[in-house]
Amino acid sequence: MTKLTFQLNVREYNSVSGVRGPLIIVPGVSDAAYDELVEIELPNGEKRRGLVVDSQLGMAIVQVFEGTTGISSAKTVTRFLGRGLEVKVSEEMLGRIFNPLGEPLDNGPPVIKGEKRNIYGDPINPAERIYPEEFIQTGISAIDGLNSLLRGQKLPIFSGSGLPANTLAAQIARQATVRGEETKFAVVFAAIGIKYDEFLFFRKFFEETGAINRVAMFVSLANEPPVMKILTPRTALTLAEYLAFEQEMHVLAILIDMTNYAEALRELSTAKEEVPGRQGYPGYMYTDLASIYERTGKVKGKKGSITQMPILTMPNDDMTHPIPDLTGYITEGQIVLDRNLFNKGIYPPINVLMSLSRLMKDGVGAGKTRDDHKELANQLFASYARAVDTRGLAAIVGEDSLPEVDRKYLLFGELFEKKFISQGVTENRSIEQTLDIGWEVLSVLPETELTNLKDWQIKKYHPKYRGKT
């Protein structure tokens, strides 16, 4: 974690030769360090901050965090502070609310004790990672049973506007446990460009559940300048890394909403006149998102971990939009919320077929959850996929003209959605309960259809045989 930062003297300049969107051009500078922090003093005495994004002999381009309104070319003073963007991190930050520069938003005192960290962090050495294998029980069947979350995994929620992603995230934050374990647990919450009422929802939720003392919130609101949104997840993850790898805590990092982040990134990229990639998003958006999402995991020699749950809103519910698309290529799966299920009144409206947990295979099964978990999950996926397919057919040719086995699949599909996926906002199911419900809904299908399950599993868990051997 000892990032090589740099130390230079403070240098002051008295002119700005150009202002372009969030960028200002400072002439006469020949030794600005790339990514150096700059303080900008406006004619009225107001101070803002920015970073060097392009340094040349005789000129530096500085990106201003708080926006460039009111900056004039004559009377603006710039001070190059000789260091990168650093925040102080400490355990004291739990229970508090900050802006992305690490300054308090809760009327509390500033963080005094604490260690300075550059917010960009260094990449984790792949050879030093520990592969995630511990099952986190969220109490939600569609996740635990079919798309399990493991400690050290990054698993985003793909939502649509108006879908209950916040409720689901709050339920997960409240219910998530690793069974049979009492550990130091913390939530780092990055609210990126969210609406004020969303902020209130989460604050109230954390206060009511008594979790607030375990939570550090970093907030930039929807109306703040784009640079603040770019900094929010990085500052939050800098604290998360400190808590996980220096204080040995298990950290759940919730980032909401990554769509706001990506929009801010596009806005800044356009201001810098960069060559755009798909739909105007910068060509480096994959790399940029990865520099956030990859700050997750467990490393050798440290007890703590970071589990990441980013939440994003798919524009027009389109999963192929660049934001969910690039996210899905980086994260270890995705939980997808579905408007049709939501309209049917099903909570959580998780589309299990489009959802995926890439790491699940290593955290479930005998000795971890239960010895039928993997095969049962495969069977539920395969059967539900066929049920959905059959629904499409039934809509065209009519249910009556379908063979008997297809009609059974239709029944299975209904039961699966109503009993397995659907559950209460405060209902916390154990993994055994989840799997038993899975067997129950499968039992409406003929046994010859259960080709993903092994014979002994059917004999042991199928309701028809249960307790009879």
Added chain:
Amino acid sequence: MEEGRIIRVSGPLVVADNMREAGMYEVVEVGDLRLVGEVTRIEGDRAYIQVYENTDGIKPGEKVYRTGSPLMAELGPGLIGKIFDGLQRPLEAIASLTGSPFVARGVKVPTLDRKKKWHFVPEKTLKPGDNVEGGYIIGRVQETSLIEHRVLIPPHVKGRLKELLPEGDYNVEDPIAYVETEDGNEIPITLMQKWPVRVPRPYKVKLEPNEPLLTGIRILDTIFPIAKGGTAAIPGPFGSGKTVTLQSLAKWSAAKIVIYVGCGERGNEMADELRSFPELKDPWTGKPLLERTILIANTSNMPVAARETSIYMGVTMAEYFRDQGYDVLVVADSTSRWAEALRELGGRLEEMPAEEGYPSYLPSRLAEYYERAGRVLTLGMPERFGSVTLASAVSPPGGDFTEPVTSNTLRFVRVFWPLDVALAQARHYPAINWLQGFSQYVDLVAEWWSKNVDPQWRQMRDLMMSILIREDELRQIVRLVGPESLGEKDRLILETARIIREGFLKQNAYDDIDAFSTPQKQVRMMKLIVNFYNRANELINKGISIKKIMDASGDIIAEIIRSKAVIRNEELNKYDELEKKLNGVLDTLSKSVGA
């Protein structure tokens, strides 16, 4: 050598002047931290440098130090079983040097351990005075229990062997031989040689691939086979199983050496391989997989310029082992991330973009990469053949196969394993779409199957394919007019196709028994399925309804489908019992209608 001066820093792009003598693609060290970079454009005395590490804190006025040499790979004993970044820096050694789980900048550790001694055995047939040239095997080092490292005279060296040192322990820099060239120079030969990664290593002749690279994955071996020295692309949207398929290839393929390039992908995936490969056994030799594997990890959050070099690093190491006479497989995940690195770096240089912001030279770079595959007659003596097979994932945005990286890749590969999101969502893995996929090696490898496994292979494969194609047509009809309208034989097609899909094509990469099928098991399974189809066809001819056939054989068909994960490769006789049972049921049906 002259030193340059930085005049501009913008992310990974650094511009320096006073660089008149610098060459294109020369490696330089940038700034006080001496970060590694490569010259990618020259204008007058200005060099544009692509820096492989984060440039925070670097400022104009700092120096640029030249090395006079392009980016080289170190080749020699000590590569196998290791994990490197895109610049071939050993990641484990970096961790033990820095004591940190993070990769800090400016750390310099040589690729090959300079202190480790290797036991070198000189080639007995060679003696001082013999004429030697590039590619001659002058001795051997047992690198792992699986890999005998053959020590080669580097390409372009030619002359008289002056001295060959005796058997003994040497480090990679100790001379083990001296060659006197025609112009009288004496060249020391060491266990290590270096080679510029962007230049293909030479060989005598490139030959047509003729032997399948067996993988134990049924749809790959039987439906869309790849040959040793071939090229394959696996495109698919996220979540369709690219990585799992590539990992299966890396685990089970019959290559002598596997090089796995994690190019801009997830850190946890590399951790998965580091964790599982020492424990997993190579099915062909029973030895730990790590003893034949080299990992290159330049994950998505590691510097983007080093991501660009990672696939060249991988293929250069592959050619080196090919030159020793081995079959090498390079698995790259994913070439789209590599292409994005090109786009990002091109954008920084303000190059004119072509399609979707990618540089116009994307197709030629892809072609250069895939053309480094092939089966060759190597340089030097003794005469030997080696091959480099390239299999790469492609990650099309939004799953759109018409985008530039996928469509250009298709021009240069001969096997296409397209992944289908609908199959993946139904957890049908490998989710390769059997209607869209193709292999141009089927004809080339059919002879091998016929000679070594079963003469019926080609015929059974083609029958299975025709059933699958017909099934697709029938399903479209069913969607329009309902299942009632199908004839008996068409329904048999649907039933048989289901057995092929669920019992043969679908394969669980994480099931002990199912994960790997020998060619013999594959053929045995095919025979059973084809037998069912033919016999059921006869019964229908006799007037027995498909419903009756399925009612009578439903249980045994469920058993056939499950058999892939029940019957082991070494107990294929159990298939005879299964076949007997099936025949029994069908015989009874046949008798019921009388003669």
